[in-house]
Amino acid sequence: MIYLKKQTFEQSAARLEEIVKKLEMGNIPIDESLKLFEEGTKLAEFCNSCLDNAQQKIIELTELEAEDANAEQ
């Protein structure tokens, strides 16, 4: 579950879609299916918690530009 924290919602949702598609196609050894299933349910949980807990964040463009300028120095 910890490794998921680093991922964004978008990546997790995309991976979840991919897993479901893979499983729908079939022809996967059962132990691999189980692994995918486990990963998929964790991703779903993560996505839902993202959507539940998100707070809108507003940043001014100048802040991002300043960050980038600092990073370059």
Add this chain to the structure above:
Amino acid sequence: MNSPVITVTQLNSYLKSIIEGDENLRNIYVCGEVSNFTNHYRTGHFYMVLKDAESSIKAVMFRSNAQRLRFMPENGMMIIARGRISIFERDGQYQLYIDDMQPYGAGALSVAYEQLKNRLASEGLFDEKLKKAIPVCPSRVGVITSPTGAAIHDILNVLGRRFPLAEVIFCPVEVQGVNAAQQIVEAIERFNAGRYADVLIVGRGGGSIEDLWTFNEERVARAVFSSDIPIISAVGHETDFTICDFVADLRAPTPSAAAELAVPNRVVLMEHINQLKNSLINILNLEIEKKRTVIKSLTGSKFFSSPIYYIDVKRQTVDSLVEKMSVYMKREVNEKQSILSLLCGKLHALSPLKVLARGYSLTLKNNSALCSIKEVEIGDEVDVMLSDGLLNCSILSKAE
């Protein structure tokens, strides 16, 4: 009357002073059709002839005035020009010096709008094929609008309600007035420089055509077109169409609508995620059930329940093969026997012994058959074969 002789220059200069001294010719409005229009490539002055059905007059508009025009005069266009009459002394040509002009009928802005729209359309800036796809799930939504108007509040409200996951990167700009176009162009360029957003909303709330004019300016349109980040335009109300709207990758009727188009709905997303989760469970259960059925059909087969059965089956096969083999062998022997007796019959029919039985005989000397009397001498002994035995004979005489 004794008039003094004057030069041409003096004459033209005199006429000029008279014309320029006439109040009526100092600030006049002239309505006419533009013809012979030239936009001088080096000086930027406009030269043209204004005419109506019966008459025409030369006209010039110097660059300082010409570049303030929002539309471009064209041949055949009816205009109202404001200016003064004076004389171009070098040619002795009187002409209209235009300070400003308006298209006759339609307003200058709407003519400028149509002209720019047609030009950009012919350049392909509105081409549907060049429009970039709006990302379904952006991480960062860039917003370029006024910090004070209702638009920013509407946009933030909708974004926050629908998809608070997306960070909002806000770049406040003026959306009307002389600085607006430059600020919007720069904002679009700054967003692109650092790729600070996945999608941009550019717009403002409603207003008059003059208020919205910034979004009809060519450089704004070109900046929108050049942006690598997809742009949703949201200018004014549903009925307002700006050039910016045509160039943008997606046009939203209002700023709120732009926010709705920029991000997915959280509620719908959650439903989708849960649907995916359910299909995960269903697929896996189905898979397990399928595998279970396969195992069941395997363990339930006769092979598993009584392996001896398979040996019996094989034994039966061997037995039936042995039986078949003996049947074939018998048939083969019989066939050969009948062929043999047939051949014996034929052989018998051809035997010379048969001929002997009918009273013919065969004469042999030293066991070889004689065919001519020349083969024996008087006194030789020969054997005569009859059907039932041999006669040993001596040759007494020969006759031909």
